Amino acid sequence: MKKYIKSLLMLVLAAMALTGCREEVGTDPGNDGTPIATVYQYTAGAGYNSDNDCLFRVATNAAVGEVYYLAELKTEKEARNMTADAYAEYVVAHGTKVDVKASDYKDVYVTNLHGLYAVTVVAVKGGTRTSQSIEFAGLDYKPYGTGVYHSDMFGDLGTVNVEYSEVGSRYRIKDVWGVDHGFAFSINGTKVTVYPQTIVTGREHPRYGMISANDQSGSTYDEATKTVTFNFLFSVSAGSFGVKAETLQLNN
Known part of the structure; x- marks a missing residue:
């Protein structure tokens, strides 16, 4: 009887472990099939004008094939009246490609910005797009x-x-x-x-x-x-x- 209970307990633990693995797929960047480029914003340092130069870091997961960004005045972005998916396509078509590999990061400087800007970063894998945006206030004295x-x-x-x-x-x-x-x-x-x-x-x-x-x-x-x-x-x-x-x- 003890041997039977022990075997049953092992089966339960194995099932729980399998369930846990399945739940982690899609959240662990190394196992995620969706391309994601996470954006971190910093203050531009020496050699740059922090009032008008924007610094951000693009960190990619393993699924990323390409990354693009576009910085434009927030009012101009809003005037396009695009859905998120349509705007992601617009960024890929009209933006700047970031020289970054999968599971890596790249610091990007966008300089001489005057006004309130939206900076949108799009991660690409085949026909799949995901995007993240930050805002930068370029001071205009x-x-x-x-x-x-x-x-x-x-x-x-x-x-x-x-x-x-x-x-x-x-x-x-x-x-x-x-x-x-x-x-x-x-x-x-x-x-x-x-x-x-x-x-x-x-x-x-x-x-x-x-x-x-x-x-x-x-x-x-x-x-x-x-x-x-x-x-x-x-x-x-x-x-x-x-x-x-x-x-x-x-x-x-």
């Missing part, structure tokens, strides 16, 4: 006005030009501490967010070299006086000068 900038670190810097991008709702002072040494920021009520978090000021300490500014939490905006207050930790290689307040009073 235009003159906004001027402001008066005071720095506890460097003193009164006088009048500065302020730009604004409707895409991303972001302001920029391009040349605050020096030519091409500034930063951008967004305003949400009284809260202010600075981009990037760490900024090279372009100014050097006579002994310790380049001075950097690191945004600290708590930057604010006062609507009544149109004043933005930034909290920056200024530092050099040898240490920091502590957190100092920077203010921008907008003139318009």
Whole structure:
């Protein structure tokens, strides 16, 4: 009787194992017959302009034969009024082929984007298509006005030009501490967010070299006086000068 029960238990376990294997087929990228290219979006690094250059990674499963991508303004994509399948065909016909093999990955840069873009990636195997999309906000700064900038670190810097991008709702002072040494920021009520978090000021300490500014939490905006207050930790290689307040009073 014990031998019979043991044999029956082995049969049950074998059936469960077989069922488990069948359930895994189609979810394990190595066993999936459907081509899939998974898209991961990153911030473009050194040598690129993160405001207008889009970086994404395409990771393929074993079934992928070819991969294509197309970046176009989101409004243009919506105006095509295509189904997902029809748009996938459009991407294959009019997009750019990605040089990536099955079960591999490839980093792709799309540069000089201005506006809100949709980037669609299509994986192909024979007549089968699957697609994934990401969005990228290519900032498009235009003159906004001027402001008066005071720095506890460097003193009164006088009048500065302020730009604004409707895409991303972001302001920029391009040349605050020096030519091409500034930063951008967004305003949400009284809260202010600075981009990037760490900024090279372009100014050097006579002994310790380049001075950097690191945004600290708590930057604010006062609507009544149109004043933005930034909290920056200024530092050099040898240490920091502590957190100092920077203010921008907008003139318009």
